[in-house]
Amino acid sequence: MSKTMITLIAGILVAWLVISLFAKNFDGNFLITLLIGVFVGYGVRKKETKE
DSSP: OOHHHHHHHHHHHHHHHHHHHHHTOOOOHHHHHHHHHHHHHHHHHHHHHHO
């Protein structure tokens, strides 16, 4: 994993935490969906660059 990917995941987690604190709703469904999308996109991009 690159430094950019780790920074992206950290940013997602911090943004989710801040928004959840203001909204008082710690629903993890959106967080999980976003993280799955990031990992799938990363995998597809990595696979395309090899070909």
